[in-house]
Amino acid sequence: MANIQDVAQAAGVSVATVSRFFNDRSAVSLKSRKKVDEAIKQLNYEPSVLARNLRKTESRLLLVLIPKISNPFYSEIINGIQDVAINNRYNILLCETDSNPEREDIYFNLVRNKMADGIITMDPAVQVDSLIELAASHPIIQCSEYAVESGIPYVTIDxxxxxxxxxxxxxxxxxxxxxxxxxxxxxxxxxxxxxxxxxxxxxxxxxxxxxxxxxxxxxxxxxxxxxxxxxxxxxxxxxxxxxxxxxxxxxxxxxxxxxxxxxxxxxxxxxxxxxxxxxxxxxxxxxxxxPMYEMGKLSAKMLIDKIKGKEVENVTLDFELxxxxxxxxx
Amino acid sequence: MANIQDVAQAAGVSVATVSRFFNDRSAVSLKSRKKVDEAIKQLNYEPSVLARNLRKTESRLLLVLIPKISNPFYSEIINGIQDVAINNRYNILLCETDSNPEREDIYFNLVRNKMADGIITMDPAVQVDSLIELAASHPIIQCSEYAVESGIPYVTIDxxxxxxxxxxxxxxxxxxxxxxxxxxxxxxxxxxxxxxxxxxxxxxxxxxxxxxxxxxxxxxxxxxxxxxxxxxxxxxxxxxxxxxxxxxxxxxxxxxxxxxxxxxxxxxxxxxxxxxxxxxxxxxxxxxxxPMYEMGKLSAKMLIDKIKGKEVENVTLDFELxxxxxxxxx
DNA sequence: TCACCATTTGTAATCGATTACAAAATCTAT
DNA sequence: ATAGATTTTGTAATCGATTACAAATGGTGA
Structure with a gap:
């Protein structure tokens, strides 16, 4: 598989130009753009997300924790999350915890070691302390279920x-x-x-x-x-x-x-x-x-905002009998 | 966040030793092990999966494509996949395609640019050609649905x-x-x-x-x-x-x-x-x-085998009225 | 033509780990 | 004590991108 060096060489430009081609197209002259474009096609090049992620220290992955995948209550929420995620070039890592602390640990580690940029959890408070501690250094949103007084933003209904x-x-x-x-x-x-x-x-x-x-x-x-x-x-x-x-x-x-x-x-x-x-x-x-779909969308939006460093508020949505x-x- | 250099310095050893501490513990002397262990705790260090992934050119992520997340048929399959994945230190990226080619493209790209190590697809043959082309260079398993004559291994029933x-x-x-x-x-x-x-x-x-x-x-x-x-x-x-x-x-x-x-x-x-x-x-x-759970387990096993470079065979499982x-x- | 500014480009450092290779330390047996 | 084998350690290259900074190029008006 070709890398950025190969493309640069084939196109007769520097790696910086190739990189700019992907990240800030307007900063590249038309002439170079054409050359790079050709080289990419010729070599069938795809940039390595792995390398980009390392450099940018982000994974563009959102961790979604649910107790049981088979519970259809979550399906619509996940849909909402997924839609917002895709629109923001994020993907979701869907994880079933079975409300099992060990599994939860595995997943918490995923965000600790940067494999995921943030968490939307729908889990009941299995390990409130771990969650709060994690929230101090990583973006977390609680959806539907939440630990009161945790200070971690949530979306829910009354x-x-x-x-x-x-x-x-x-x-x-x-x-x-x-x-x-x-x-x-x-x-x-x-x-x-x-x-x-x-x-x-x-x-x-x-x-x-x-x-x-x-x-x-x-x-x-x-x-x-x-x-x-x-x-x-x-x-x-x-x-x-x-x-x-x-x-x-x-x-x-x-x-x-x-x-x-x-x-x-x-x-x-x-x-x-x-x-x-x-x-x-x-x-x-x-x-x-x-409003499950809405809850999903909202929690994804809130999480992405939080990742960007914005402040987010708790939200209580309407229900309907x-x-x-x-x-x-x- | 501390990195491996910091730990090495704090422990008074080289980065190689710290790395070995995680990857091949037995190659590190007891004395160094203790020093590293302490430094890790002291600095609250977590290795960056991002860096490791780049170096090893793997993501340890399995892409799972399903048409509709709300269809409970898939829940049990996903459970099976998840269990096998976790046991092999993989995580799953669950993606709903809605049988939409554009979405599928997004996900195919995830494996093209190394964000995922392989695919388990349960989608009907939306884009058989793309799939076959992708399968030439990336591990793919078909679960339940499959494109006949595609040469891509599958798990199914009669x-x-x-x-x-x-x-x-x-x-x-x-x-x-x-x-x-x-x-x-x-x-x-x-x-x-x-x-x-x-x-x-x-x-x-x-x-x-x-x-x-x-x-x-x-x-x-x-x-x-x-x-x-x-x-x-x-x-x-x-x-x-x-x-x-x-x-x-x-x-x-x-x-x-x-x-x-x-x-x-x-x-x-x-x-x-x-x-x-x-x-x-x-x-x-x-x-x-x-046998949905079994199908999930099996496809995950097959995919992981395929990633390791092994040959895998099609499997037809039993059903029951x-x-x-x-x-x-x- | 020249000075000046804007645009475009390239070089090289960097992200944080892994690992080949060589060197150092330790152990073993004489 | 010493040679030789074995274990442990460290140095530095590497994965493949991004990006700060400097340099080159191009455009404009006097």
Whole structure:
């Protein structure tokens, strides 16, 4: 493979001119430009990003940390990140952490040793301390999940208010016995949404029943299914269920089908995230839409700004309650 | 940030010794090892991957090209790739092409100019010529989809036989009027599965009706839904439908619910891929399981072998027909 | 033609590691 | 103690680009 020296020689100019050809075309005379252009074609030359990166001490790679690649909630966010990244000549290094500290370490090292220029993390605060320490010397943005008081900029929605509205929607439909299928409390959104749920109940002095709060270890369908099984196996059956993620809600729905209960007549159901699937279930899920694509775009923009040295502010975006068949019926 | 010179100086040794400390620990005396270790800690030193990459002309990055990040079919494959990559100290650059040639070009360039050491592509043959040309000088593996006669190694399953067995399953259940919801014919699997479908019908001299073959432009739920709408709107209704992907099958299922038809009694349904969601639908989908994780692992192994200069062979893995409620009932 | 300024070009240092080669240090056996 | 083998270390070239600085070239008006 030809290098810049070869091109310079073939074109009869200096390496500086060839370099300028790529980086500041206008600083090269038309005559040289032609010669260089020919030489490049003739030698089939491609500049080595490796060398450029070293010289400029940048990798133009953005590290994106997500807990689970299979969770469709992240797909749209990644799309948003990707679009902004490409437009700014960045690429993304997508890494699944499984919320595993060891893996996270590997990835943190990638930015420490300059293999990546910055991080967008959607991970719950597995290692808040490491993250904060890293953020002191490297650009980091938190997307959706964030460590409070960390001082690291984030993009998110008002999870508590969203949950509040979702549950209020159920209450307004006349439901008085409402269960909560929650995820792990290590997630900030989990704690916030539980608060919203409680606040919504309290407003009408509705019964609050510990038996009706299920916390799942993982965020897979099966966990929602098991949670619902537990709820149905309890002493009294709630008339509505609020699940903190569509994945869990869809699992719950499955179990309701098994139990031959009608949704929403026997049990109404609300999910969260508005993943693509949520509209394909039977009945379609009422859910809270997060502006995922927008969140992705924004976090990428913020990260790139931060890399450039600009100051960036936290952003809280709007959500939207999407009312569909699983609460309203058809 | 400290560099190797600083460490060498602080430790009172040469840069070569520091370098050896990282690359061939045993070639360094215990005494030097201690000194270097201390200097590293004291200076908080991290070797620059950028510099190492340039020197070694490698990036230790694997480019993974997928058409759509939101398609859960790819999640498990990516998991497999990721696991093998990490174990071999590689990272993956996940890129969504949208089957868009321009984007593909951007990514191809990444390997041309050494930003990535090789490619695993799951894209249909958007630009076969470019791909073949690139493969002449760079390691490439095709996963699932592949360009026939390209000479580029691939991992796949026998799509035709899989489709054949899926449709035979329907026939054995007594179905004689079977529709096909296919994807775009640019996909090799689409053409192969259609062949399998036809071969299965022919074996029993079953009617073959062009009206019952729907080809979708995209692989989203909505396309399956529209396809089913078209089928139901036709003159005679089939008693079974084979969809070439779970996503399409789930969309079709949605439409069947709308039409208040019972699955499988009015219309039986078979999907393909065994994505996680296929078990959560009501009724659960009969589908063809591909060994996605295994495919991912294998393609990563093959790619890494290829990067090392080894010869690699094409691999065809086993599939499995998973019979569930959408054909059997409950 | 000459002085002056603007444009274009080239030389050489630099980014931070790896590594071939030679030299120094250490060990082993007599 | 010494020769010879072995281990450890250091020097300096190298990967392939970018860029500060100086030099050359070209253009303009007097």
């Amino acid at each position: 999870h508590e208010e969203a949950a509040y509205q979702a549950v209020r929607h159920l209450i307004q439909l006349g439901h008085k016995e409402i269960a909560l299928i929650n995820s792990h409390e290590k997630f900030l959104y989990s704690r916030k949404r539980e608060n919203g749920y409680k606040r919504a109940l309290e407003k009408d002095n509705l019964p609050f029943n510990e038996e009706w709060i299920i916390r799942c270890e993982e965020l897979e369908f099966i966990n929602g299914q098991l949670a619902m099984r537990k709820i149905l196996g309890g002493n009294n059956r709630p008339t509505a269920v609020f699940a903190v993620s569509d994945l869990l809600a869809i699992g719950a729905l499955k179990e309701l089908h098994h139990a031959e209960l009608n949704v929403p007549n026997d049990v109404a159901l609300v999910g969260f995230d508005k993943i693509a699937f949520s509209n394909m279930t039977y009945p379609a899920l009422t859910t809270v839409a997060q 999407v009312i569909r068949e699983s609460t309203l019926g058809r | 799509h035709e036989e899989a489709a054949y067995q899926a449709v035979r399953h329907l026939i054995q259940l007594g179905h004689k009027e079977i529709a096909l919801i296919n994807s775009h014919e640019k996909f090799l699997y689409s053409r192969k599965r259609e062949n399998g479908y036809k071969r299965a019908l022919e074996k029993d001299n079953l009617p073959f009706n062009e009206e019952w073959i729907i080809r979708c432009e995209e692989l989203e739920f909505i396309n399956g839904q529209l396809a089913m709408r078209k089928i139901l709107g036709g003159n005679n209704r089939p008693t079974a439908v084979f969809a070439v992907s779970d996503l399409l099958a789930i969309g079709a299922l949605k439409e069947l619910h709308h039409a208040e038809l019972n699955v499988p009694n009015d219309v039986a349904l078979v999907g393909f891929d065994k994505i996680a969601f296929s078990n959560m639908t009501y009724p659960a989908l009969t589908t063809v399981a591909q 998973v019979i569930r409620e959408s054909t059997l009932g409950r």
